[in-house]
Amino acid sequence: MMFEGEAEAWLGIDLGTQSVRALLVTADGTVLGSGTTPLTNHRDGVRHEQDPGEWWEAVCSASRAALMGRGSSRAQAIGGLAVCGTSGTVLLTDDQGRPRTPGLMYDDGRAVAEAARVGMQTSWALPKALWLLEEFGPGRVTHQPDVITAKLTGGTVPTDSSHALKTGYDAEREAWPPQLAHLGEVLPEVVRPGTRLGEVCRGAAEATGIPAGTPVIAGMTDGCAAQIASGALRFGAWNSVLGTTLVLKGASARPVRDDAGVVYNHRAPDGSWLPGGASSVGAGALPVVADPAAMDSRAAGYEPSGVLTYPLASPGERFPFLAPDATAFVLGTPVSEADSWAAVLQGVAFTERLCLDYLHHLGAPIDGPLTFTGGAARSAYWNQLRADILGRPARVPEQIEPALGMAVLAAYGTGSAASLVAAADRMVRIRTVLEPRASHTARFTEPYARLVDELESRGWLPTPLATHTRARLNQDTIDS
Structure with missing residues (x-):
């Protein structure tokens, strides 16, 4: 399938925690330009806010930097743009889409009572939206990217179902559920990702450098954006995003059912499903060192490490099990700084394997390719x-930016590709394919089994999952 708009490029904008990132990408995945502008985080205990006005200023700056690589030729015309944001970040706006409150970030922890009332985690958007309504009075519940798309188009816009998911939106019925009917017009209209929201207005064009009339396409959450950027969109494929924490997202023809609520399902632009979950382990558990690459090299001498760790970056676990009281732990005493470093790297990978075991336990399709991003x-x-x-191959793309995923979605949403998969196939470039080394995989069988035992004994890991994991591990051992 050839793109209809071979002469065009697409702009992806990612509203991250630390910065706004803009990426201008052609139909064959060539990056013409990029821009990054830092954001200020206001933290105080469980409080974590950002200034929505700063989001717009950062978008203007990052977009102008990305568009410097565009040149003036027709071959670099902008076909469209899409915006992603942090999942669960929410604020209130007025009827004109102007912010009335700070943006409560995904990990703001003040809505404890509201979360208990609606049966959700405090990281989800609905509890925070209810807290804002009680604290600030009436307003329109708005997700982070909606502030930007409203500024770009010059008027209020619908939100996308991906960002609305953690505000309680029913992605299967594609409607707000009856239990939220009392909120009435406080909740926004919702459309599928990939829907055209409007065009860049003249005022926004002057501020951002994006040409007036450029189509603005409804985006997705940053995790889904990273999945699109990985190309993991065929059924059974998974993308493992490892940054401060770990997120796994896959592609499926049907939702993955999970009574425990650990795995949730985003609706893909074509109506299929993107199941996944977010763990609290990750690189955020690593100590700050001057030369991480040198520590990696030294850590290679400790396979396996002499200690076992569950490296939570923050208290509480969400995936592969739900344990709000879980805390990081270390079993044993490391013999060196490198041994301690190795234990964290391995502990994150053990958790990643346990996440895949949990998905298998739920009956999720996990037999497709695995991609590493973040x-x-x-x-x-x-x-x-x-x-x-993990004992399985993994792909690493050239670009690991959620902004790339939004450029791909913009190409799909403007009709420049027959499907999102087709757009990703053209625009996502794989840099490396890693093959597992069987002798190395065998080294980690025993410590992985010990970690499963420890998590179960602490009452965090449900016994049915622990039993399923051991059965898979025993089968792998027999097969090898």
């Missing part, structure tokens, strides 16, 4: 270690 995918050693511990 900031930690820059570590060649950690990538290979993860492939070894």
